[in-house]
Amino acid sequence: LSSSSTYTTPPSVLLLGPDNAGKTALLTLFERGSQPAATHTSQVAHSIELNASTDSVTRSSFRNHDDATGTHTKFFLVDTPGHGKLRNVAMGRLARTEKVKAVVFMVDAAALGEHDILAPTAAYLYDVLLFLQKKATSKGKDKASIPVLIAANKMDLFTALPATMVKSHLEVELSRIRASRSKGLLDSGVGMDDVGSEEQDGWLGEYGSEKFTFQQMGEFDINVEVLPGSVLTEEPGADKWWWWIAQRI
Ligand code: GTP
Ligand code: MG
Numbered sequence: 001l002s003s004s005s006t007y008t009t010p011p012s013v014l015l016l017g018p019d020n021a022g023k024t025a026l027l028t029l030f031e032r033g034s035q036p037a038a039t040h041t042s043q044v045a046h047s048i049e050l051n052a053s054t055d056s057v058t059r060s061s062f063r064n065h066d067d068a069t070g071t072h073t074k075f076f077l078v079d080t081p082g083h084g085k086l087r088n089v090a091m092g093r094l095a096r097t098e099k100v101k102a103v104v105f106m107v108d109a110a111a112l113g114e115h116d117i118l119a120p121t122a123a124y125l126y127d128v129l130l131f132l133q134k135k136a137t138s139k140g141k142d143k144a145s146i147p148v149l150i151a152a153n154k155m156d157l158f159t160a161l162p163a164t165m166v167k168s169h170l171e172v173e174l175s176r177i178r179a180s181r182s183k184g185l186l187d188s189g190v191g192m193d194d195v196g197s198e199e200q201d202g203w204l205g206e207y208g209s210e211k212f213t214f215q216q217m218g219e220f221d222i223n224v225e226v227l228p229g230s231v232l233t234e235e236p237g238a239d240k241w242w243w244w245i246a247q248r249i
Contacts, residue, residue, distance in 0.1 A: 010049070011099045011249045012076040016090055016128055017106035018121045019082035021155040025231040026106065027079045029238055033063050036231050042081040045093050050077055054234050062242035075101070075249040077181065084120065094131060102242065102248040103128065104149045109228065122173035124182075125150075129224075130173075130204050131148040136220040137201070145221035149244050152226055156233040158237035163228040167214065175212040178204050
């Protein structure tokens with residue numbers, strides 16, 4: 001019998017984000033090392049095992065599983081369904097997966113200019129960030145500050161917003177969501193110092209601030225970065241995301 005103390009689970013990286021963002025396409029690209037597979041709407045979470053290296057010659061390329069010049073770290077990449085009706089599947093994975101080292105929240109940069117897409121994307125991201133903020137401030141044994149990569153995908157399309165605009169659009173929408181979800185809290189006449197910790201716990205980012213910025217998550221040691229890429233084309237490709245992941249596992 002193997003003792004449980006010698007058994008170690010590899011770390012996990014979770015792929016979250018709305019439907020049609022390109023999560024499954026990215027997973028198949030990393031898995032195959034060549035080209036992504038054709039995908040259809042995911043209905044269940046799916047996890048694969050990968051190896052990343054931060055010291056091999058091709059360290060910053062996702063094709064580095066073929067490179068024998070470095071030390072590789074094994075990790076699980078967990079794909080989740082993005083459909084709103086299956087949100088519990090994705091959030092359940094986030095809550096229950098052991099050793100989550102990073103979250104990659106993928107968005108469709110070519111669709112984010114439309115409010116119909118921006119609003120639900122930001123609402124989902126809000127829930128994820130608030131969950132991570134609560135985890136970072138919890139006192140339990142699973143207290144952790146998990147970094148977030150916002151992977152701005154589909155940069156090959158001419159309608160794609162540049163990464164700086166993906167970031168600012170999301171921050172504006174997250175500010176709006178925060179204001180509506182905490183309505184009454186700030187204008188209740190209660191001084192900021194009198195507000196209970198419970199109320200502060202439900203507030204995303206810097207308490208009482210007017211505008212939400214990703215930088216405010218730094219207060220909880222949560223680093224949020226936005227990086228552009230594309231799963232389907234070589235340029236800009238997926239290497240920046242891979243390198244970001246490789247450094248965090
Ligand atoms: P759900 O499973 O519904 O959550 O969606 P998903 O995030 O897994 O999306 P999926 O990987 O199935 O990709 C959705 C569609 O976007 C597919 O038709 C992909 O081929 C396409 N797609 C993915 N990445 C890119 C990209 O970089 N550029 C372009 N033009 N299309 C992409
Ligand atoms: Mg999918």
